[in-house]
Amino acid sequence: MSSPSDTPILPDGVVIVGGGQSAAVAARTLRRKKYTGPITILGEESHRPYQRPPLSKEYLADPTASVDLLPQDWTDTNDVSVRTDVRVERIEEGPVVVTTSGERVPASAVLLATGGQARTIGDATGERIHHLRTRDDADRLRAALSASSRLVIVGAGFIGAEIASAAREQGVEVTVLEAADQPMQRALGPRLGEVCAGLQRASGVDLRLSTGVSAVRESADGVVVDTTAGEVLADHAVVAVGIVPSTAVAEASGIACENGVLVDAAGRTSMPGVWAAGDVANQDHPQVDGRIRVEHFDNASKQASVAAQSMLGADVTNSDPHWYWSDQFGVNIQGVGQPHPSDEMVVRGDIESDSFTAFFIREGAVSAVFAVNDEETVGLARELVNMGLHVPTDLLTDPERDLFEALEGAAT
Numbered sequence: 001m002s003s004p005s006d007t008p009i010l011p012d013g014v015v016i017v018g019g020g021q022s023a024a025v026a027a028r029t030l031r032r033k034k035y036t037g038p039i040t041i042l043g044e045e046s047h048r049p050y051q052r053p054p055l056s057k058e059y060l061a062d063p064t065a066s067v068d069l070l071p072q073d074w075t076d077t078n079d080v081s082v083r084t085d086v087r088v089e090r091i092e093e094g095p096v097v098v099t100t101s102g103e104r105v106p107a108s109a110v111l112l113a114t115g116g117q118a119r120t121i122g123d124a125t126g127e128r129i130h131h132l133r134t135r136d137d138a139d140r141l142r143a144a145l146s147a148s149s150r151l152v153i154v155g156a157g158f159i160g161a162e163i164a165s166a167a168r169e170q171g172v173e174v175t176v177l178e179a180a181d182q183p184m185q186r187a188l189g190p191r192l193g194e195v196c197a198g199l200q201r202a203s204g205v206d207l208r209l210s211t212g213v214s215a216v217r218e219s220a221d222g223v224v225v226d227t228t229a230g231e232v233l234a235d236h237a238v239v240a241v242g243i244v245p246s247t248a249v250a251e252a253s254g255i256a257c258e259n260g261v262l263v264d265a266a267g268r269t270s271m272p273g274v275w276a277a278g279d280v281a282n283q284d285h286p287q288v289d290g291r292i293r294v295e296h297f298d299n300a301s302k303q304a305s306v307a308a309q310s311m312l313g314a315d316v317t318n319s320d321p322h323w324y325w326s327d328q329f330g331v332n333i334q335g336v337g338q339p340h341p342s343d344e345m346v347v348r349g350d351i352e353s354d355s356f357t358a359f360f361i362r363e364g365a366v367s368a369v370f371a372v373n374d375e376e377t378v379g380l381a382r383e384l385v386n387m388g389l390h391v392p393t394d395l396l397t398d399p400e401r402d403l404f405e406a407l408e409g410a411a412t
Ligand SMILES: Cc1cc2nc3c(=O)[nH]c(=O)nc-3n(C[C@H](O)[C@H](O)[C@H](O)COP(=O)(O)OP(=O)(O)OC[C@H]3O[C@@H](n4cnc5c(N)ncnc54)[C@H](O)[C@@H]3O)c2cc1C
Pocket: 017, 018, 019, 020, 021, 022, 023, 042, 043, 044, 045, 051, 052, 053, 054, 055, 056, 086, 087, 088, 089, 113, 114, 115, 116, 132, 133, 134, 159, 246, 249, 277, 278, 279, 280, 294, 295, 296, 297, 298, 300, 323, 324, 325, 326, 327
């Protein structure tokens, strides 16, 4: 990689398409790695880059909670141009970024960081029907919560659960409808799904499992949700059934896509000079023996950092499993990696209690971790997953034994 005094690399600058988590980390990484050329972030939203995790947590309850990702004084000091209300249409070979207003922005490197959009059900739209992806969505939902006594949420994943938690704290009556037999069943399996269900029910949520939803519509004075078990009525509805990766720019540019934008382990897309990171990127990942598209903050940050370094010529790959967290019903959940349905699960602590860690074992190695109120164990477990260590089950499951033993064993 060139030092700042060498011939400048990327002389035409870096253009980042999308102004979210990946954009912010890429800009910070480029400057941290002493890149001195122009950096331009083009975002379609009217807000400067902000964090999404607080939208279903602190910010949903309190609009003064800070969500800034790239404060103005940082971008001024570091000479990063943040342009809001600019929608990108496509990227042409060169690369040249073309906006919907016809502006052409040449670049030496482009990062596609367009994230995803909330998935919906049919044409579920209306004043009383909500999705939660953007800051504007959160502002609208906050107003709805304060005006509702009954809320129905479609989807019992992390975002649905976090909204249910915030609504219960405000005394709103909450019904959650979930098509699967347990919340998060596909990602975590039935036993941990049962734990998530328990958290909701203990907080007074009316959780209805195995309940498919075919339509969400407004009525004269509320909403009606059509389910496999009949109609559910409420004042407002939230559709929280996941996201769809925002691949429109990549597709219009002829960049290879399949469940997101296809990237290699350094974040390179099929178009020379164009990288992708975050929720939109479907990465060839050494840890999963294939591709994975992850919709978590830590993954977006890691991929963006790797892509930025790769633009600067570094030989880097994103090979770490992702880490995630969720705060709901007064409980902190954290996880690492993606368990496979055939993985064996062993538990450290009592799964019936309010603090435990579940380890997933694949071919003898720790492949993934899920923990409730056990931050300390997750910190160490992250290392076990990163290193793909084979750890004796009795060491994992005995809370009296220090997991450092496993790391020390690996180091000797
Ligand atoms: C409510 C909520 C809560 C969450 N909580 C957690 C959590 O607790 N833990 C966790 O790990 N993760 C959480 N996440 C997920 C995390 O926020 C995402 O993984 C992360 O934001 C992904 O970053 P990104 O840069 O890929 O995309 P985003 O942050 O979505 O940014 C993409 C940006 O690109 C813009 N864009 C799209 N198309 C264009 C275009 N054509 N032109 C210009 N701009 C465009 C979009 O408008 C958007 O602003 C949460 C997400 C949400 C919505």
